[in-house]
Each structure stands twice: as structure tokens, then as C-alpha cells.
Amino acid sequence: MNPLEQKKFAPIGHKRWAIPEGYIPPTSHGPEPEMTSHETICVLNVSDQDAHLQVWIFYGDQEPVGPYELLVPARRTRHIRFNDLDDPAPIPRGIEFASIIESDLPIIVQHTRLDSRQAENALISTIAYADTESVM
Amino acid sequence: MNPLEQKKFAPIGHKRWAIPEGYIPPTSHGPEPEMTSHETICVLNVSDQDAHLQVWIFYGDQEPVGPYELLVPARRTRHIRFNDLDDPAPIPRGIEFASIIESDLPIIVQHTRLDSRQAENALISTIAYADTESVM
Amino acid sequence: MNPLEQKKFAPIGHKRWAIPEGYIPPTSHGPEPEMTSHETICVLNVSDQDAHLQVWIFYGDQEPVGPYELLVPARRTRHIRFNDLDDPAPIPRGIEFASIIESDLPIIVQHTRLDSRQAENALISTIAYADTESVM
Amino acid sequence: MNPLEQKKFAPIGHKRWAIPEGYIPPTSHGPEPEMTSHETICVLNVSDQDAHLQVWIFYGDQEPVGPYELLVPARRTRHIRFNDLDDPAPIPRGIEFASIIESDLPIIVQHTRLDSRQAENALISTIAYADTESVM
Numbered sequence: 131m132n133p134l135e136q137k138k139f140a141p142i143g144h145k146r147w148a149i150p151e152g153y154i155p156p157t158s159h160g161p162e163p164e165m166t167s168h169e170t171i172c173v174l175n176v177s178d179q180d181a182h183l184q185v186w187i188f189y190g191d192q193e194p195v196g197p198y199e200l201l202v203p204a205r206r207t208r209h210i211r212f213n214d215l216d217d218p219a220p221i222p223r224g225i226e227f228a229s230i231i232e233s234d235l236p237i238i239v240q241h242t243r244l245d246s247r248q249a250e251n252a253l254i255s256t257i258a259y260a261d262t263e264s265v266m
Numbered sequence: 267m268n269p270l271e272q273k274k275f276a277p278i279g280h281k282r283w284a285i286p287e288g289y290i291p292p293t294s295h296g297p298e299p300e301m302t303s304h305e306t307i308c309v310l311n312v313s314d315q316d317a318h319l320q321v322w323i324f325y326g327d328q329e330p331v332g333p334y335e336l337l338v339p340a341r342r343t344r345h346i347r348f349n350d351l352d353d354p355a356p357i358p359r360g361i362e363f364a365s366i367i368e369s370d371l372p373i374i375v376q377h378t379r380l381d382s383r384q385a386e387n388a389l390i391s392t393i394a395y396a397d398t399e400s401v402m
Numbered sequence: 403m404n405p406l407e408q409k410k411f412a413p414i415g416h417k418r419w420a421i422p423e424g425y426i427p428p429t430s431h432g433p434e435p436e437m438t439s440h441e442t443i444c445v446l447n448v449s450d451q452d453a454h455l456q457v458w459i460f461y462g463d464q465e466p467v468g469p470y471e472l473l474v475p476a477r478r479t480r481h482i483r484f485n486d487l488d489d490p491a492p493i494p495r496g497i498e499f500a501s502i503i504e505s506d507l508p509i510i511v512q513h514t515r516l517d518s519r520q521a522e523n524a525l526i527s528t529i530a531y532a533d534t535e536s537v538m
Numbered sequence: 539m540n541p542l543e544q545k546k547f548a549p550i551g552h553k554r555w556a557i558p559e560g561y562i563p564p565t566s567h568g569p570e571p572e573m574t575s576h577e578t579i580c581v582l583n584v585s586d587q588d589a590h591l592q593v594w595i596f597y598g599d600q601e602p603v604g605p606y607e608l609l610v611p612a613r614r615t616r617h618i619r620f621n622d623l624d625d626p627a628p629i630p631r632g633i634e635f636a637s638i639i640e641s642d643l644p645i646i647v648q649h650t651r652l653d654s655r656q657a658e659n660a661l662i663s664t665i666a667y668a669d670t671e672s673v674m
Contacts, residue, residue: 136329136330137322137330137332139322139330139366140282142282142284142366142395142397142399143284143395143397146548146550148550148551148582148584148646149582149648150580150581150582150615150646150647150648150665151578151580151617151648151650151663152580152615153617170287172286172287172288172362172364173286174284174286174324174364174366176284176324176330176366186545186547188582188584188613188614188615189614189615190614190615190616190617191614193544193613194544194545194547194584194613196545205324205329205330206324206325206326206327207286207288207324207325207326207362207363207364208326209287209289209326209362226580226615226617227615228580228582228615228646230547230550230582230584238284238286238364238395239286240285240286240287240392240395241663242287242390243661243663253379253389253390253661254390254650254661254662254663255287255377255379255390255391255392255663256392256528256648256663256664256665257286257392257393257394257395257665258665259550259551259646259648259665259668260395261550261551262398262670263550272465272466273458273466273468275458275466275502276418278418278420278502278531278533278535279420279531279533306423308422308423308424308498308500309422310420310422310460310500310502312420312460312466312502341460341465341466342460342461342462342463343422343424343460343461343462343498343499343500344462345423345425345462345498374420374422374500374531375422376421376422376423376528376531378423378526389515389525389526390526391423391513391515391526391527391528392528392664393422393528393529393530393531396531398534408601408602409594409602409604411594411602411638412554414554414556414638414667414669414671415556415667415669442559444558444559444560444634444636445558446556446558446596446636446638448556448596448602448638477596477601477602478596478597478598478599479558479560479596479597479598479634479635479636480598481559481561481598481634510556510558510636510667511558512557512558512559512664512667514559514662525651525661525662526662527559527649527651527662527663527664528664529558529664529665529666529667532667534670
């Protein structure tokens with residue numbers, strides 16, 4: 131299929147998402163980087179335009195930090211590790227946090243964690259909370 | 267209960283679903299095929315007609331691939347492994363992807379992964395994201 | 403608090419739920435019954451009346467089986483193992499299935515599996531799919 | 539960023555949430571307190587005011603117990619272990635329960651369990667059930 135024949139996808143998703151659970155385990159077992167303990171947001175943008183995201187991190191005992199600016203290109207998925215966010219500031223390990231993801235286009239967000247603190251992995255995943263009040 | 271007495275189920279579900287998280291682990295432990303690492307979409311079609319599905323796979327660095335054509339018969343469930351999709355092209359192992367599932371009838375979709383890269387299994391599961399704007 | 407002072411809870415939930423994923427692992431490790439591989443529906447009924455449920459099991463290659471009749475008393479939770487359902491027929495082990503849960507009162511349903519086929523447990527859990535079209 | 543420059547977040551969430559699944563494993567492996575088996579509600583409050591929560595615990599064979607009073611400060615997240623709730627009464631270990639979370643402000647709730655009964659951890663997580671009928 132050449133680019134001119136590329137299917138156009140109907141919009142899907144919302145512009146605002148929340149993930150109350152967040153925790154980057156401080157230690158890992160197994161080969162790097164696949165088995166490094168990590169906390170991920172998986173984002174899907176089916177539209178024909180790049181989506182510009184702003185992520186805010188909320189903590190238990192300090193003001194929210196952000197925005198972390200991210201781009202998810204048109205018709206692409208990006209699986210973003212919280213471990214890799216460092217501007218305006220890296221997220222401390224071993225601390226509980228939460229996050230808000232805001233986008234200029236509708237996207238879908240799924241939250242996944244690989245916890246490899248012990249010899250065998252544990253995994254969690256859930257579709258994030260969509261703010262259905264956000265206008266599409 | 268003979269076929270003539272078969273209960274008729276009220277429609278349930280939506281026609282468009284998204285799963286931002288996708289990853290087929292490249293390796294496995296344990297007996298085949300139950301313990302092969304796999305990524306699954308579980309689809310339920312309670313209607314009296316066969317549902318025709320089109321799955322599109324989104325990647326991080328190339329155009330979406332599809333449609334993968336699937337059929338879920340009337341009053342049946344199908345648990346479809348992404349591992350088994352191969353037309354128009356197999357899904358590479360060890361690569362992050364996302365998916366859109368479109369159906370001509372309302373269905374319900376749940377996403378499950380068995381990760382057996384290490385000796386003990388890890389499992390994730392979540393109801394997929396339903397596009398509630400899709401007309402029933 | 404004596405019964406006369408018991409708080410009355412506002413209704414919450416829906417009357418129809420679906421779980422596309424279902425699978426009772428055929429084998430287990432660890433002490434019975436806590437570590438027996440099982441597939442569970444957790445139901446919450448906050449109302450002041452008993453909720454009467456009808457569960458239908460869908461398969462890949464045969465007609466749906468049901469209804470399995472269940473009662474969740476007023477202001478109670480019940481965690482029901484698919485393993486224990488046997489009327490009109492037990493659910494075969496090692497076979498993929500799906501389910502529909504219908505109730506005469508609004509309830510909330512969560513789906514959980516403990517998989518103890520290997521030495522260490524794997525767990526999954528997700529809120530089931532609510533049919534928001536079902537009238538409250 | 540000084541406090542006067544703090545970003546104001548649009549409201550997000552709902553005032554009433556339910557978690558049908560609840561179970562505090564009676565035993566644990568690994569270092570305390572990170573690896574203690576626990577059942578957690580992660581709450582995010584993005585508003586500029588403190589949120590006041592009332593949690594009710596539902597059981598299989600006795601009346602609901604509550605309210606457990608909790609505060610989630612403005613622009614903060616709190617990850618609350620059911621293990622730590624003790625007023626009006628601690629939650630028994632090894633018993634199935636469910637919960638309702640009511641708040642005077644919109645919040646988002648995610649449910650997570652770490653099960654460390656066996657040598658390796660198992661994790662579950664899901665966004666809780668939001669009562670979308672509750673007025674924002």
C-alpha cells in the first residue's frame with residue numbers, strides 16, 4: 131500500500147486521561163532493558179496529525195511537576211516509560227505518584243508496569259481513566 | 267434445550283475497540299502451546315448473526331498494517347492470538363504495537379497477555395477501550 | 403450501629419455485564435482451596451434488596467449454556483468461582499469461554515483469575531464490561 | 539515554579555466509586571513493608587481543594603462497616619492500603635470484601651493488590667468502577 135492509499139481512520143479516544151497508580155520499583159532482575167522494572171504509558175494516535183501531549187506528575191507530599199512534553203506521530207503508537215522522563219525533572223524511584231495526560235487530539239492510553247524486583251516478573255495493565263467530559 | 271428453544275440475547279457491546287498496549291514476547295518457557303508467550307484478544311458476540319471483524323495493527327515507526335479479517339460466529343466467543351495473525355503480514359516478535367478492532371456488529375473485547383519469558387508466568391488482562399461514539 | 407440505623411446506599415452499577423475472557427486452568431499448585439486455579443466474578447450489591455442473577459456461558463464451538471441462577475443478598479458482596487457452577491452443567495477445564503451476567507438490580511462486577519499452574523501464582527483482574535444501555 | 543504560578547487543573551473524575559474485589563492475603567514473603575501483601579486504593583485529586591472521602595466495606599455475611607474517613611489533599615495522590623484502615627474497625631485478613639468510595643469532590647480511583655503469599659509476587663490493577671450518575 132503506498133502512502134496515497136493509506137486508510138484514513140475515524141477519530142477515537144479522548145483528550146484527557148488519568149492514572150492514579152504510579153510507582154517505579156527501585157530495583158530490577160534480568161537482562162537490560164527489557165527486564166528493567168518500568169512503568170509505561172502506551173498511547174495510540176490513529177489520526178492523520180501528530181498529537182502533542184503534556185504529562186503532569188502528582189505526588190503525595192509536593193506540588194505537581196510538569197509539563198512533560200511528548201509527541202505521538204500521526205497513525206503511530208508510542209510506549210513511553212516514566213523511567214525515561216527527565217524534563218523538567220526525573221521521577222524518583224520507589225515513590226508513589228499519579229499522572230494526568232493531556233493531548234491536543236483524541237488518543238487512547240493504557241497503563242502497564244513490569245515489576246522485576248524479584249526473580250520472576252509481575253505485570254499489571256489497565257486502560258487509563260478517560261475524561262469523557264473532554265471535548266472531542 | 268434444542269436449537270429452536272435457544273435464548274435470544276439482547277445486543278451488547280460496541281463496534282469499535284482499541285488496545286494501545288501490544289507486545290509479543292520473543293521467548294517462552296513451558297509446554298506448548300498453552301505456555302507459549304502470547305497476546306490475545308478475547309471477543310464475545312452474543313447476537314444471532316456472525317460478526318465480521320477488521321483488525322489494524324499500529325507501530326512506532328511504520329504505517330499501520332491491515333486489515334486482518336476475522337469472523338466471530340453468532341452466539342460464540344473467540345480468543346484470538348496476535349501470534350497467529352499472518353494475512354496481510356505476521357506481527358514481529360519483541361516489537362511494541364497497538365491495535366484497532368472494527369466489527370459490523372456490537373461485540374465486547376478483552377485484552378490478555380501471558381508472558382512466559384521467565385520460569386514463572388505473568389498475566390495481564392483488561393477490557394479494551396470501547397469507542398462509545400460508534401453507533402450501535 | 404444497630405440494624406435500624408443501617409445506612410441506606412444510593413443505587414450504583416448496571417444490570418448487564420459481560421466478560422469475554424474465561425478459562426479455568428486444568429491444573430494447580432499449592433494448598434487447597436486458596437491456591438486452586440480459579441476464575442472468579444466478584445459481585446457487589448449495595449441495595450436493600452437481594453439481587454437475582456442469571457449467568458450465561460458462551461463457548462467457541464457450541465451453543466451458550468445457562469442460565470446459572472445466583473443470589474447476591476442485600477448489602478453484600480459475593481465472590482463466585484466459575485469452578486463451582488454446576489447447574490445446568492459444570493464448565494469444562496482448559497477450555498476458553500466468555501460470560502454474560504444479568505441481574506434484576508444494579509450490581510457491579512469485577513473479573514479475577516488466579517492461575518497456579520506453575521509454582522508461583524499469576525493474577526489478573528479487571529472491572530467487567532458494563533452494558534450502559536441497560537436501564538437502571 | 540512558585541505557589542502563585544501553580545497550574546490550575548480542570549476537574550476530572552467522579553464522586554462515587556466501587557471495587558467489588560477485595561482480599562488481604564493473610565501471609566507475605568519478602569522485606570517489610572514494600573513486599574507485605576496488600577490491597578490498595580490509589581486516589582488522585584487534581585483540584586485546588588482537599589477531598590474528603592468516606593469508604594464503606596461490604597462483606598459476604600455481615601452488614602457493611604464504615605465510614606472510614608480519609609483525606610486526599612489538593613493536587614495530591616494518596617495510595618491507601620486497606621491493611622491500614624482501623625477506624626471504625628480493622629479489615630480481617632483472608633476474608634473476601636468489596637468497597638464503595640464516596641468523595642465530596644471528583645477524584646479518580648485505581649485498585650491494586652500485591653500478593654506475596656508465595657516467593658514471587660503477583661500484582662493486579664484496574665481502574666475502579668466509576669458511578670457516572672454521580673453529579674460532578
